[in-house]
Each structure stands twice: as structure tokens, then as C-alpha cells.
Amino acid sequence: MPHTPHPVEILRLNTCGSVDDGKSTLIGRLLYDSKNLMEDQLEALARSADITGGGQINLANLTDGLRAEREQGITIDVAYRFFATPKRKFIVADTPGHVQYTRNMVTGASAANLSIVLVDARQGVTEQTRRHTYLAALLGIPHLVIAINKMDLVDWSEDRFLEIRDEIESFIPKLDVFRDVKFIPLSALNGDNVVTSSKNTSWYQGPALLGHLETVHIASDWNLNAFRFPVQWVNRPNNPRDPKLHDFRGLSGQIAGGIARQGQTIIVLPAGLKTAIKEIWTYDGVLAEAFCPQSATLCLADDIDVSRGDMIVGLENLPGCGSDLHARICWMHQRPLQPGRKFFFKHTTQTAQAVVTGLESRINMATFEPEPEPPALATNDIGVIRLKISKPIVFDGYSTNRLTGSFILIEQGTNATVAAGMLSAPTEAVKPEYTDFAI
Amino acid sequence: MNSYHLDHLQYLETEAIHIMREVAAEFERPALLFSGGKDSISLLRLAEKAFRPSDIPMPLLNIDTGHHFPELNEFRDRRAKELGAKLIVRKVEDAIGKGIAVPRPGEISRNQLQIPTLLAAVEEFQFDCLIGGARRDEEKARAKERFFSFRDSFGQWDPKNQRPEIWNIYNARVNPGEHMRVFPLSNWTEMDVWEYIKREKLQVPTIYFSHQRKCVRRNGQWLPVSDLLPPKDKEPVKELVVRVRTIGDIISTGMVESPADSVDDIIAEIAAARVTERGSRADDKASEAAMEDRKKAGYF
Structure with missing residues (x-):
């Protein structure tokens, strides 16, 4: 694997498209042409080619790992792949294109910086293309690549490329904004415009796919504007050997937004207690400041009651707080969602109970228009719902912060994860009645 | 990279620390699988980073096949002691004695027998969570596994019915058993x-570094000669300069000819490598779906 001795960034991406659009082949090609494949992997490919492929090596076999997939020639779950170039490291989630597997696409894409939506140049835009593009927008993926594949089968026609691009651009403005959208004509099977620029597309001036992945600007993908620290674990040493630690009481967690600074005034929500950060403790020493998504242990100036699930925030850009919530969800379970059902609700580091009090709308995936008051949401439906939570939740709108604006619903009894939820922006910021410990 | 940006190791580290703390907060009786291999050594450093200045709030667990490299067990015991952590070891030998693990006729490998031994330990201590050092880049079946991978009351993994894992919100709920x-x-x-081992200056067992060892050639691999694996009649024995890249049992771990005797050398060697890590493990080559089958049955 190409290696560079200096630290590099990680780019997380996912690939999606309809069955047979060539997703797995594209990933295989990226790995193969960037010299990230090893001899034993190639040997294993050759072995399976002899057994099942009539002797022809199939790059898709690199990612289609499970026996059932090879037998049926499909990808049934998210597969993660890793490769590196001297410029970046990449984590790829290969997400399947079947209608019934939207939940896996949501799983693969939720943490991504960038989504690649594959389009078969012969088929053009399908319902799956629209659905995947919509989902990428819904999930707030900042960067989008539309890879128009199998260009060799349409004689590298610029007209065909432009036709597909125009059709996609005509519905992209209806979706929430991407930071950037790139259209790339390619052939995953033959390697055109994947790692190296193709001789067959002289009319295309843009970069090959890999060049784009190596250079797209991701430094501002995290929210650094408003400090958010969901308390994950209260850190209190038992019988510390070091007497200095007798009074140590730290709040451990991962910063979900913004920057923490030593000495900064903070509020603990939902209680509304106000104090200051005395120390940002880490295993590697005390820090003057820490930022999203670093993990740290905060020691506060006053000994106040704080526990898992509380949210520590800065004084500016306060979040919302409430128990009546409004959200878009992707329903992922076979049993349809009907209003009135009760679930576990997990948001940041806390779990509460929730009742779905109303189904406002279901998104029509052909038009992206809301259909009001559906009787239920079926598997892979996107809908807008209202929820009543068993306790007040401190949150941001998903479009402001993916970490404090997201939640999952868990079915009681089976413990299945049944929905991914994205909260609407709060109608007003929390107005805590300060209990000011600094006075 | 600006000052508010994490490099790749810092990103992977904060992701792992967050997961470790979720485990400590959500489970009643978690344990951390610690073999003394490089992955679990990194896990332990991450546990220190997640939980210090407190003690690591879970015991370490190791399933001893009886076929471990002695250097590995020695390192395992020493490291656990240094950290002041509780180490639980359960032996395949004892599981065979109690009839919990039953070898197939003629079976020498202890690989399969780890499964019932591990599941018996889960039952004995009522563990509701095991933290392991597996990586998705190791193997195709692992590439499809979640961070939080659910096991039913038989310890089985169902790859077709995994819980969706969205953002960094992990569903940690399990029913009894x-x-x-x-x-x-x-x-x-x-x-x-x-x-990471280099950045954190972590110690690793000496067998990762180049040393002299008597080896025999079997199935395209150099296997170390030991009491468990004596040379066959008239089988040539070669004294080679080797190291291990991945550690399995002493009877199935291929030795790599290598002069690498520092972490820097190892990094340079991996960068130039033309085979994957598990290319030197005979247990994975058995069949196209070898790992998938073992994982479904409850393997690590």
C-alpha cells in the first residue's frame, strides 16, 4: 500500500447506485490502479474466477465478500474498504443499490464526507439515482460526485454525458445544498478517468476520480462554530494511588461541535448550571483548547451534579431544548411505523423513551414532494414525524450539526434499530435560568 | 492541515476512544480481549486514553489455545500487570477436559476450539460485551461487520441481519444471554x-522483530519448529532470519523472512509488501468462506 511518512487526512466516502451500475467494479478499479491490491488478494480473485467466473477475473469479487453475495452476484450489506495514496487515506463504504437496502445506504453514508452516485450511461437517471442523490442530500453529505459509468458503451458520447448531467442538475436544486457537485465520465471496467485521465474523453477537462478525491476541500466539514460536549462518562478514580487524584472529577466525552478553551464559561444543560472549564484533561497532558471531534475529559471549576447525557455548551449559539420534537426519519424496519408507537430514543449519549405522536408527511421519492398524513411509513420510506420524548432533549437542527441533530429509534423488545432521525432546527434557543456558580 | 484539524491517526483515535467510553457507560459487564498481539496492544493504549486517570473499568480476557507463542503469553502477563488490570485467562485445554470443546478426530489445530472456550467464558462471567481488536481491512467477512456487532444467545453473528449503524450513535442494547x-x-x-505503535512508543512482543529461528517449509509457508510442530522424518530444517507479521497459533503462523528489527523497519516493510497480513495465516486459506463461517459460529 502506498505509504507516506507524514500525517495525512482521512476522507470517508460511500458509493451508491443501482444494481449493476458497477459500484464494486469501481472500487476494485480504484484499489487496483492505485496499487492498493496485494498479490494474495489477486490470487484469491483468480481462484474464485476459476471456480465461478469461467476464468475471468471479476474486480467486484474484491468487495462482494460473503458467500451469499457471490452466489447471487449482489452486494447485501455495507462493505468497508481502505486505501491510501501519498496525499490521503480513504475509508470507502460500498453501499448496495437495491430498493430494500436503503437502510444500508444510510448506514454507509451517514459518516461520509463524500458520496459517489453511479449512473449507467446507457440507462441514464433512474429512480435509484434520484433516491440516492436525495439521501445523500438528506444526510447532509457535504460533497457529491456523480460518476457516469460505462461511457465506453455509449461510444464516449459527450452529448449523452451532458444529457444525464442536465437531468440531474434539474433536480439537484430541489434538494438541500451540497458544498460541491462533480460530474465525471468514466469506465470502471476499463479504468478510464478512475485513477488516470482517459484518452477517450478529450472533451472532458476535469480531473479523474482519484485526483478529485485527493484534493476536494474537507477541512471545514466539521462544525467548529458552537461548542457542544455531550457528557459520555463520568471519570472518578476509585482509590487513586496518586493522592492528587483524590478529588479528581472529570467529564469524559467527544466534542460534538466547536472549540473548548481552558477558563471558558460554560452551561450544563438541561439543568442550566453555569460554571467554567478548569482544565481540559487528556492522557497526553492538559490542553489549552480542544476542538470537534476530539475526545477529552473536562474538569469544571465548581463541583456540580453532571451525568451522562447532559450537554455542556458555550454561551454563544445556544442549542434548543424540548421534549416535543420534529424530525425527518428514514424508516428501516419491515414492520411499518404507525403513530402512537413507543420506542427507545438514542440521541448523543442519552437514551430516553419516545412516542411517535404524528406522521406529518411521507416523501414521494419520484417527485421529492411531501404527501401529507400517511397512515404509516413502510421500510425505506422517508417521512416527517412528531415525537414526544420522556425528558427534555438538548439538540441542534441536523443541518447545523450532524452529531447533535441526529438520533436513532430502537424497537422495544427486539432492540432492533428501526429509524435514523434528523431533527428540525429548534424554533427557539434554550433560555436557561442560570444558577451561577461563579458568584 | 490547520490547527483545528485531525490527522488520520488522531481521527481514528478519537473514534475509538468514543466507542470505548460508550461500552463502559452502556454495558454492565464488559471485558477487553487482550492477546498480547499488536492490535490488542493498541486497544489497551486506547483504553488508557479513554479512562485515565481512572482504572480501566473492565477486565482483560484471553483465550489460551495452549498453542500460543511463549513470548506472547509472557508479554500479555507483563503488560496486564503494568497496567494494574485484571487478566482472566481461559484455556482450550481445560475446556477440552470439561467436554465443553470437543476436537474432531485427528484435529490438531486449536482454532475452532477457541469458539466454545470463549463462549463458555462469556457464560461463566456473564459478560454482556467483549471489546476486540479486529479490523475491517483484514478480511472480506470482517469488512462487513459493524463497530457494535450483535451476538444472539448462541454467540452467533447474522451478517444478513445486522443493526444499521448510523452516525456515531451506537445501539448497545442486548437482552439477557x-x-x-x-x-x-x-x-x-x-x-x-x-x-500508532510508533507514535505512542508502545512495546510489542519480540517475535514481531527479526530473529533466528528453525523453520520447516509446508504449504508454501515457513512454519516455526517447536515441540508442537517437530520436523517430519527427513524433512529439511532451515535456520532463517524471520519475524511474524500476524500472530496466530505457533503451529499455523507463517514466518516472514525479514531483517526488520525496529518499528520503523516494519513500517517500511509493510509499505513495500506485496501480500496482505493474513496471507501468512493458514487458517484463513482453508476455504473461500473460511472466516465467514467461523464468525457466524461465534469466533472473535
């Missing part, structure tokens, strides 16, 4: 692990 396997290093590669 079920448990979770959690893999904080899921997104790490072999290279990341060695770079």
Missing part, C-alpha cells in the same frame, strides 16, 4: 496500527 462484540479498530489498517 445475548452479547455484543465491539471493534474500536474497525477502521484501522495494518499500517495505521504500526504507525
Whole structure:
């Protein structure tokens, strides 16, 4: 694997498209042409080619790992792949294109910086293309690549490329904004415009796919504007050997937004207690400041009651707080969602109970228009719902912060994860009645 | 990179620390699988980073096949002691004695027999979560596994029915008798692990570094000669300069001819490598779906 001795960034991406659009082949090609494949992997490919492929090596076999997939020639779950170039490291989630597997696409894409939506140049835009593009927008993926594949089968026609691009651009403005959208004509099977620029597309001036992945600007993908620290674990040493630690009481967690600074005034929500950060403790020493998504242990100036699930925030850009919530969800379970059902609700580091009090709308995936008051949401439906939570939740709108604006619903009894939820922006910021410990 | 940006190791580290703390907060009786291998050594450093200045709030667990490299067990015991952690060891030998693990006729490998031994330990201590050092880059079946991987009351993994895992919100709920396997290093590669070992100045067992060893050639691999694996009649024995790249049992771990005697050398060697880490493990070559089958049955 190409290696560079200096630290590099990680780019997380996912690939999606309809069955047979060539997703797995594209990933295989990226790995193969960037010299990230090893001899034993190639040997294993050759072995399976002899057994099942009539002797022809199939790059898709690199990612289609499970026996059932090879037998049926499909990808049934998210597969993660890793490769590196001297410029970046990449984590790829290969997400399947079947209608019934939207939940896996949501799983693969939720943490991504960038989504690649594959389009078969012969088929053009399908319902799956629209659905995947919509989902990428819904999930707030900042960067989008539309890879128009199998260009060799349409004689590298610029007209065909432009036709597909125009059709996609005509519905992209209806979706929430991407930071950037790139259209790339390619052939995953033959390697055109994947790692190296193709001789067959002289009319295309843009970069090959890999060049784009190596250079797209991701430094501002995290929210650094408003400090958010969901308390994950209260850190209190038992019988510390070091007497200095007798009074140590730290709040451990991962910063979900913004920057923490030593000495900064903070509020603990939902209680509304106000104090200051005395120390940002880490295993590697005390820090003057820490930022999203670093993990740290905060020691506060006053000994106040704080526990898992509380949210520590800065004084500016306060979040919302409430128990009546409004959200878009992707329903992922076979049993349809009907209003009135009760679930576990997990948001940041806390779990509460929730009742779905109303189904406002279901998104029509052909038009992206809301259909009001559906009787239920079926598997892979996107809908807008209202929820009543068993306790007040401190949150941001998903479009402001993916970490404090997201939640999952868990079915009681089976413990299945049944929905991914994205909260609407709060109608007003929390107005805590300060209990000011600094006075 | 500006000052508010994490490099790849810092990103992987904060992701793993967050997962470790979720385990400590959500489970009643978690344990951390610690073999003394490079991945679990990194896991232990991540546990220190997640929980210090407190003690690591869970015991370490190791399934001893009886076929371990002695250097590995020695390192395992020493490291656990240094950290002041509780180490639980359960032996395949004892499980065979109690009839919990039953070898197939003529079976020498202890690989399959680890499964019932591990599941018996889960039952004995009522563990509801095991943290392991598996990585998705190791193997195709692992590439499809979640960070929080649910196991039913038989310890089985059902790859077709995994819980969707969205953002960094992990569903840690299990019913009595079920448990979770959690893999904080899921997104790490072999290279990341060695770079982390270098950055953190972590000690590793000496067998990762170049040393002299008597080996025999079997199935295209150099296997170390030991009491468990004596040379066959008239089989040539070669004294080679070797190291291990990945550690399995002493009877099935291929030795790599290598002069690498520092972490820097190892990093350079992996960068130039033309085969994957598990290319030197005979247990994975058995069949196209070898790992998938073992995982479904409850393997690590």
C-alpha cells in the first residue's frame, strides 16, 4: 500500500447506485490502479474466477465478500474498504443499490464526507439515482460526485454525458445544498478517468476520480462554530494511588461541535448550571483548547451534579431544548411505523423513551414532494414525524450539526434499530435560568 | 492541515476512544480481549486514553489455545500487570477436559476450539460485551461487520441481519444471554496500527522483530519448529532470519523472512509488501468462506 511518512487526512466516502451500475467494479478499479491490491488478494480473485467466473477475473469479487453475495452476484450489506495514496487515506463504504437496502445506504453514508452516485450511461437517471442523490442530500453529505459509468458503451458520447448531467442538475436544486457537485465520465471496467485521465474523453477537462478525491476541500466539514460536549462518562478514580487524584472529577466525552478553551464559561444543560472549564484533561497532558471531534475529559471549576447525557455548551449559539420534537426519519424496519408507537430514543449519549405522536408527511421519492398524513411509513420510506420524548432533549437542527441533530429509534423488545432521525432546527434557543456558580 | 484539524491517526483515535467510553457507560459487564498481539496492544493504549486517570473499568480476557507463542503469553502477563488490570485467562485445554470443546478426530489445530472456550467464558462471567481488536481491512467477512456487532444467545453473528449503524450513535442494547462484540479498530489498517505503535512508543512482543529461528517449509509457508510442530522424518530444517507479521497459533503462523528489527523497519516493510497480513495465516486459506463461517459460529 502506498505509504507516506507524514500525517495525512482521512476522507470517508460511500458509493451508491443501482444494481449493476458497477459500484464494486469501481472500487476494485480504484484499489487496483492505485496499487492498493496485494498479490494474495489477486490470487484469491483468480481462484474464485476459476471456480465461478469461467476464468475471468471479476474486480467486484474484491468487495462482494460473503458467500451469499457471490452466489447471487449482489452486494447485501455495507462493505468497508481502505486505501491510501501519498496525499490521503480513504475509508470507502460500498453501499448496495437495491430498493430494500436503503437502510444500508444510510448506514454507509451517514459518516461520509463524500458520496459517489453511479449512473449507467446507457440507462441514464433512474429512480435509484434520484433516491440516492436525495439521501445523500438528506444526510447532509457535504460533497457529491456523480460518476457516469460505462461511457465506453455509449461510444464516449459527450452529448449523452451532458444529457444525464442536465437531468440531474434539474433536480439537484430541489434538494438541500451540497458544498460541491462533480460530474465525471468514466469506465470502471476499463479504468478510464478512475485513477488516470482517459484518452477517450478529450472533451472532458476535469480531473479523474482519484485526483478529485485527493484534493476536494474537507477541512471545514466539521462544525467548529458552537461548542457542544455531550457528557459520555463520568471519570472518578476509585482509590487513586496518586493522592492528587483524590478529588479528581472529570467529564469524559467527544466534542460534538466547536472549540473548548481552558477558563471558558460554560452551561450544563438541561439543568442550566453555569460554571467554567478548569482544565481540559487528556492522557497526553492538559490542553489549552480542544476542538470537534476530539475526545477529552473536562474538569469544571465548581463541583456540580453532571451525568451522562447532559450537554455542556458555550454561551454563544445556544442549542434548543424540548421534549416535543420534529424530525425527518428514514424508516428501516419491515414492520411499518404507525403513530402512537413507543420506542427507545438514542440521541448523543442519552437514551430516553419516545412516542411517535404524528406522521406529518411521507416523501414521494419520484417527485421529492411531501404527501401529507400517511397512515404509516413502510421500510425505506422517508417521512416527517412528531415525537414526544420522556425528558427534555438538548439538540441542534441536523443541518447545523450532524452529531447533535441526529438520533436513532430502537424497537422495544427486539432492540432492533428501526429509524435514523434528523431533527428540525429548534424554533427557539434554550433560555436557561442560570444558577451561577461563579458568584 | 490547520490547527483545528485531525490527522488520520488522531481521527481514528478519537473514534475509538468514543466507542470505548460508550461500552463502559452502556454495558454492565464488559471485558477487553487482550492477546498480547499488536492490535490488542493498541486497544489497551486506547483504553488508557479513554479512562485515565481512572482504572480501566473492565477486565482483560484471553483465550489460551495452549498453542500460543511463549513470548506472547509472557508479554500479555507483563503488560496486564503494568497496567494494574485484571487478566482472566481461559484455556482450550481445560475446556477440552470439561467436554465443553470437543476436537474432531485427528484435529490438531486449536482454532475452532477457541469458539466454545470463549463462549463458555462469556457464560461463566456473564459478560454482556467483549471489546476486540479486529479490523475491517483484514478480511472480506470482517469488512462487513459493524463497530457494535450483535451476538444472539448462541454467540452467533447474522451478517444478513445486522443493526444499521448510523452516525456515531451506537445501539448497545442486548437482552439477557445475548452479547455484543465491539471493534474500536474497525477502521484501522495494518499500517495505521504500526504507525500508532510508533507514535505512542508502545512495546510489542519480540517475535514481531527479526530473529533466528528453525523453520520447516509446508504449504508454501515457513512454519516455526517447536515441540508442537517437530520436523517430519527427513524433512529439511532451515535456520532463517524471520519475524511474524500476524500472530496466530505457533503451529499455523507463517514466518516472514525479514531483517526488520525496529518499528520503523516494519513500517517500511509493510509499505513495500506485496501480500496482505493474513496471507501468512493458514487458517484463513482453508476455504473461500473460511472466516465467514467461523464468525457466524461465534469466533472473535
